[in-house]
Amino acid sequence: MEITIEKTTSPKTKPDQNALGFGKYFTDHMFIMDYEKNIGWHNAKIIPYQPIPLDPATAVFHYGQAIFEGLKAYRTDDNRILLFRPSKNMERINITNQRMCMPDVDVDFCVNAIKEIVRIDQDWIPSAPGTALYIRPFIIATDPYLGVRASQTYKFMIILSPVGAYYPQGMNPVNIYVEPDYVRAVRGGTGDAKTCGNYAASLKAQERAAEKGYVQVLWLDGVEKKYIEEVGSMNVFFKINGEIITPALGGSILPGITRASVIHLLKAWGLTVTERKISMDELYQAYQSGILEEAFGTGTAAVISPIGELSWNGENIELGKEVGELAKKVYDTITGIQTGKVEDAFGWIVEVE
Amino acid sequence: MEITIEKTTSPKTKPDQNALGFGKYFTDHMFIMDYEKNIGWHNAKIIPYQPIPLDPATAVFHYGQAIFEGLKAYRTDDNRILLFRPSKNMERINITNQRMCMPDVDVDFCVNAIKEIVRIDQDWIPSAPGTALYIRPFIIATDPYLGVRASQTYKFMIILSPVGAYYPQGMNPVNIYVEPDYVRAVRGGTGDAKTCGNYAASLKAQERAAEKGYVQVLWLDGVEKKYIEEVGSMNVFFKINGEIITPALGGSILPGITRASVIHLLKAWGLTVTERKISMDELYQAYQSGILEEAFGTGTAAVISPIGELSWNGENIELGKEVGELAKKVYDTITGIQTGKVEDAFGWIVEVE
Numbered sequence: 090m091e092i093t094i095e096k097t098t099s100p101k102t103k104p105d106q107n108a109l110g111f112g113k114y115f116t117d118h119m120f121i122m123d124y125e126k127n128i129g130w131h132n133a134k135i136i137p138y139q140p141i142p143l144d145p146a147t148a149v150f151h152y153g154q155a156i157f158e159g160l161k162a163y164r165t166d167d168n169r170i171l172l173f174r175p176s177k178n179m180e181r182i183n184i185t186n187q188r189m190c191m192p193d194v195d196v197d198f199c200v201n202a203i204k205e206i207v208r209i210d211q212d213w214i215p216s217a218p219g220t221a222l223y224i225r226p227f228i229i230a231t232d233p234y235l236g237v238r239a240s241q242t243y244k245f246m247i248i249l250s251p252v253g254a255y256y257p258q259g260m261n262p263v264n265i266y267v268e269p270d271y272v273r274a275v276r277g278g279t280g281d282a283k284t285c286g287n288y289a290a291s292l293k294a295q296e297r298a299a300e301k302g303y304v305q306v307l308w309l310d311g312v313e314k315k316y317i318e319e320v321g322s323m324n325v326f327f328k329i330n331g332e333i334i335t336p337a338l339g340g341s342i343l344p345g346i347t348r349a350s351v352i353h354l355l356k357a358w359g360l361t362v363t364e365r366k367i368s369m370d371e372l373y374q375a376y377q378s379g380i381l382e383e384a385f386g387t388g389t390a391a392v393i394s395p396i397g398e399l400s401w402n403g404e405n406i407e408l409g410k411e412v413g414e415l416a417k418k419v420y421d422t423i424t425g426i427q428t429g430k431v432e433d434a435f436g437w438i439v440e441v442e
Numbered sequence: 443m444e445i446t447i448e449k450t451t452s453p454k455t456k457p458d459q460n461a462l463g464f465g466k467y468f469t470d471h472m473f474i475m476d477y478e479k480n481i482g483w484h485n486a487k488i489i490p491y492q493p494i495p496l497d498p499a500t501a502v503f504h505y506g507q508a509i510f511e512g513l514k515a516y517r518t519d520d521n522r523i524l525l526f527r528p529s530k531n532m533e534r535i536n537i538t539n540q541r542m543c544m545p546d547v548d549v550d551f552c553v554n555a556i557k558e559i560v561r562i563d564q565d566w567i568p569s570a571p572g573t574a575l576y577i578r579p580f581i582i583a584t585d586p587y588l589g590v591r592a593s594q595t596y597k598f599m600i601i602l603s604p605v606g607a608y609y610p611q612g613m614n615p616v617n618i619y620v621e622p623d624y625v626r627a628v629r630g631g632t633g634d635a636k637t638c639g640n641y642a643a644s645l646k647a648q649e650r651a652a653e654k655g656y657v658q659v660l661w662l663d664g665v666e667k668k669y670i671e672e673v674g675s676m677n678v679f680f681k682i683n684g685e686i687i688t689p690a691l692g693g694s695i696l697p698g699i700t701r702a703s704v705i706h707l708l709k710a711w712g713l714t715v716t717e718r719k720i721s722m723d724e725l726y727q728a729y730q731s732g733i734l735e736e737a738f739g740t741g742t743a744a745v746i747s748p749i750g751e752l753s754w755n756g757e758n759i760e761l762g763k764e765v766g767e768l769a770k771k772v773y774d775t776i777t778g779i780q781t782g783k784v785e786d787a788f789g790w791i792v793e794v795e
Contacts (some may be wrong), residue, residue, distance in 0.1 A: 110642055112499065112588025119498055143494035145601045146465065150582050153506045153638030154645070190645040225588060235465025235578060235603060237675055239645050248498045250588060255514050272630030273663040277623055285506030286639015290632045292507070292543040292592050302550045311628040314663050322590055 090133050090198060090273035091341040092205055097137035105306060106215045109253035111390065112223065112429060116210035120202050120247035125193050130245065133198075138248070148240040154287040156185045159389045159403035160206045160346075161252075162222040162441065164214045167430035170441040172224075173427045175200045177346045181283065182226065182402065184344075188282040189241035189366055191228060197438050199226065203247060204441045210231035210249050211441070218253025219428075232409040255391045260412050260420060262397025265320055266303035269292045269402065272342075275311030280318070280341035287343075288322070295321070305386070307399060311340065315368045323386030323394060324348035328415055329370060330380040347387040353435060369401055376406045392427075410420070443486050443551060445473070450490035457469055459568045462606035464743065465576065469563040471554050472784060473600035475547050483598065486551075486630060487744035489557050491601065497586035501593040507636040509538045513607075513699075513743045514574040515560045515794065517567045518782035523560060523794040525577075526780045528553045530699045534636065535579065537697075541635040542582060543592035552579065563602050564794070568780040570741045572607025574780075576743075585624060608744045613765050613773060616674055617752025619656035621647045622755065626671065626694075628664030633671075633694035638695075641675070648674070658739070660752060665692065668721045676739030677701035680725060681768055683733040690717040704772055706788060722754050729759045736766035745780075746773040 090209055091221045104114045115138055120218050122133035146316045149155045158178040163171045179196040203224055207214075214222040230240030271294035274280020279287055294306045304322035317336050319325060324345040326335045333355055355362045375381040384396040384406075395416045399406040414419075426438065427429025450470045457467045467492055504506045511531040516524045520700035532549040539546055556577055560567075567575040579600045583593030585738045600713065624647035627633020632640055659673035670689050672678060678696040679688045686708055691697050708715045728734040737749035737759075748769045752759040765773075778784030 098504075100526060103747065105577075115499055138498070140497050142495045144466055144468075144493050145491070145599050146578075146603075149638075150502060150508055150580060151507060151510055152579070152641035152645075154642045155503055155506060157504055189642055190649055223588070225499075225504070227503060233468075235643055236578070237644070237648075245500050250499070270630055272628050273743055275625050275628040275631070277625030277664060277667075278631075279639075284639070285502075286502060286632075286637070288505035289507045289542055289637060289639055291590070292505075292608075293541060293591075296543055296592065311630060314630075321683060331520065335611035348534060379739075399470055 090132070092202060094132040094209070094272070095136045096209070097133065103213060104251065104383050106217045106220060106234060109215060109220060111252045111401065112250050112310060114251055116213040116249040116251070118206055118210050119433040121205045122245050124243040124245070126241040126264040129194070130194065130302070133202065135209060141244070144237055145232065146233040148232045148234065149232035151235060152230070152237060153284070153286045154189055154191060154240055155228065156182065156189055156191060156283055157227035157344060158182050158283060160224045161389060161427070162214055162224060163221050163428045164216045167429070169429060170211055170214060171427060171429055172203065172439040172441060174350065174437050175203055175439055177349070178226070181344065181346065185282040185284060186228070187370050189284050190344055191230070191243060194245060200439070206247055206249060207441050213249060213251050215251045217254070219256065221252055223250045223252045225250065260393070260395060260417070262301070262395040262410060262412060263304040263395050264398040265307045265400070266298035266301055267307045267399055267401035268298070268309065269314065270312040273308040281338065281343060283343060291322070309369065313372070316366050317369060317372065318342050320386040320396070323388035325350065325384065326415070327367065327381065327384050328383040331361070331377045333360055333362045334367050335362070336362055336367060345387055347389055347392060347423070350423060350437065353388050354419060354422060368403065373401065373404060373406060381406065381408070383415050384408055385413065392423050443484070443698065445555060446487040447562070448563070449489065452520065456566060457604065458569045459573060462568065462573060462604050464605045465603050466482055467604055468526070469566040469604070470530050470604040471557045471562040471563050473720070475597065475598050477596040480595040483547065484544070486555065488562060495606065496584065496598070499586040499588055501583035501585045501587065504588060505583070505590060506639045507544060507593055508581065509542055509544060509636055510578060510580035510638070511535050511616055511636060513577045514742060514780070515567055516574050516781045517569045520782070522782060523567060524780060524795060525556065525563055525792040526793055527564070527699055527703065527790050528556055530702070531579070534697065538635040538637060539581070541632060544583070544596060544635050547598060548750070549633060549769055553792070555728065559600055559602065566602065566604050567677065568604045570607070570610065575604055576605045577700060578601045578603065613746070613748060613763060614656040615761065615772070617751040618658050618749050618753070619651035619653070619654055619662045620660045620752055621651070622667065625663040625664040628746060629693040631694060634691065634696060636696060641768035644675070656689050656753065661702045662722065668723070669719050670722060670725065671695050673739040673749070676741035678739050678746070679704065680734065681736040682728045686713055686715045687720050688715070688717055689720060698740060700745060703776060703790065704740050707772060707775060726757060726759060733758070734761070737761055738766065738769040739788065745776050
């Protein structure tokens with residue numbers, strides 16, 4: 090399939106590179122293609138960034154059939170443009186599509202569409218340290234129909250947003266509230282799919298944690314409220330007595346691409362990484378025994394988010410105000426690979442030429 | 443707050459009353475109002491039904507902050523227009539709003555907005571037996587921002603759809619598949635909120651049941667996969683040895699307005715109605731003992747949906763091809779009240795004058 094390109098005649102003024110924030114500014118163009126049941130994906134085009142007019146009965150407004158991905162393009166010091174494992178995002182979008190009864194996309198075609206729109210809007214990729222161009226592919230159900238069923242039409246879009254450094258003042262450990270009541274997901278639900286409803290469901294606990302002075306929520310499993318699942322919208326890792334433990338993907342946890350990359354990296358360094366169930370009880374006991382060494386979240390936005398304190402049922406797990414040695418090393422290596430400063434030993438980088 | 447009214451200059455052709463289906467056709471007008479954090483709800487208006495243009499970064503597409511309600515307007519034989527307990531829907535929309543970190547609406551104002559738009563599009567209310575005007579109030583998050591947080595802007599809309607008889611060939615018991623793997627909701631999640639993500643999450647199981655030849659899914663609890671929750675997007679009732687049992691609202695079940703009305707009605711008839719946990723094991727044992735007399739779903743669309751067969755773990759619960767006596771009596775009474783044919787002893791009816 091060809092991608093038709095219509096360039097903007099009125100480019101926008103670019104925002105200040107030092108005040109980008111996250112997901113606030115959008116570039117001059119967007120990618121869009123349509124799906125119809127008997128035609129498949131068609132009408133792929135890159136057009137000026139613009140509102141899309143939708144019938145008020147459009148399925149996405151009512152029944153939440155919508156999914157997304159998130160990845161970044163980085164500008165290197167020698168002015169090349171790098172993507173980090175983009176095909177992993179497009180493979181995951183199809184896993185999500187499957188769960189949500191939405192049509193598959195062609196992975197190679199979509200990676201190519203990402204490259205194409207990034208190339209067209211390349212002047213938007215910021216160059217200040219820590220900045221990047223965030224890439225948001227997403228699919229929405231577009232049938233103007235109120236019956237509860239899988240839509241027969243969809244739109245796949247890619248929008249781009251220049252984003253600021255996640256740690257403008259340097260990386261700092263954050264305080265986390267272990268959520269006792271609200272549940273993000275349960276096995277058999279949609280927790281391992283990157284679908285919009287999971288994020289709406291998380292807002293209430295996030296709001297409550299913020300009121301109590303915590304930056305993020307740590308989610309427990311929905312069945313026993315005992316086992317650790319994710320932190321905020323990140324996967325989570327613990328270093329206990331030299332071993333690195335991360336919750337196994339049991340159907341309710343998002344299979345993070347940063348998570349997979351961190352596991353790969355740690356193993357390549359000869360460290361022991363175990364994917365298994367881990368309960369808050371076990372974590373607290375490890376803390377009390379003095380063998381809980383580090384804890385950090387992993388995700389596309391922050392890459393690594395060190396945890397300084399965990400508040401759980403009135404108990405506090407204090408990990409200190411310093412970034413752990415391992416978290417720092419993982420962060421430096423992955424962001425180094427992403428920005429071309431560290432050799433890409435695993436073939437994770439795709440260059441936009 | 444005043445509602446500004448702009449009437450259409452090009453009214454649509456109305457569809458054939460005998461081929462309406464559900465949620466396919468929409469009337470000439472829609473209600474819309476905006477919310478901004480520092481202003482509150484404002485700019486309420488009824489305008490010609492039209493597409494709404496939205497920035498591709500709009501929160502509803504990405505994080506599913508969207509909720510809805512559903513109710514119906516009925517035309518009586520003497521040409522009056524009746525609504526069924528509309529303030530209950532607007533009270534429930536606020537319960538949903540609360541869970542989803544969305545702003546409250548004024549119940550009386552919204553009931554009035556419903557009356558106003560129904561009055562304006564009253565020629566669209568069908569009169570054939572079993573037909574009605576379906577009313578869909580909904581709220582979507584509209585911040586053009588990709589950070590995961592509660593939106594600070596929203597749109598509340600009401601659209602109207604003339605709908606056909608749910609049982610064009612008369613009420614018939616349906617076959618239900620008891621879902622063993624997929625989960626609709628879990629306590630601590632959003633199962634008791636009428637939010638879009640719950641419906642997207644239900645599609646996969648629904649699709650699988652359809653492939654196996656079943657019309658609906660019966661959901662079990664997400665913790666033990668043992669207790670009965672809902673059927674499709676309806677609440678469920680069982681008559682066992684003269685007693686009527688319906689799953690208690692435990693946080694994962696939608697508090698249906700038809701459910702509440704059916705309970706009220708049954709009690710008014712002097713029947714014993716118990717809201718409690720009921721497991722599939724218990725139901726199957728009741729069936730084997732010959733004391734399971736009837737089973738039916740309740741919801742706005744069908745009012746009553748009798749269950750003819752339940753398939754559970756390879757076992758079949760056969761309730762027969764005849765509509766149960768109780769289901770029939772409840773259906774006739776509630777639809778009778780809704781259409782002005784049966785006296786409204788409980789003050790459930792609101793007339794649109």
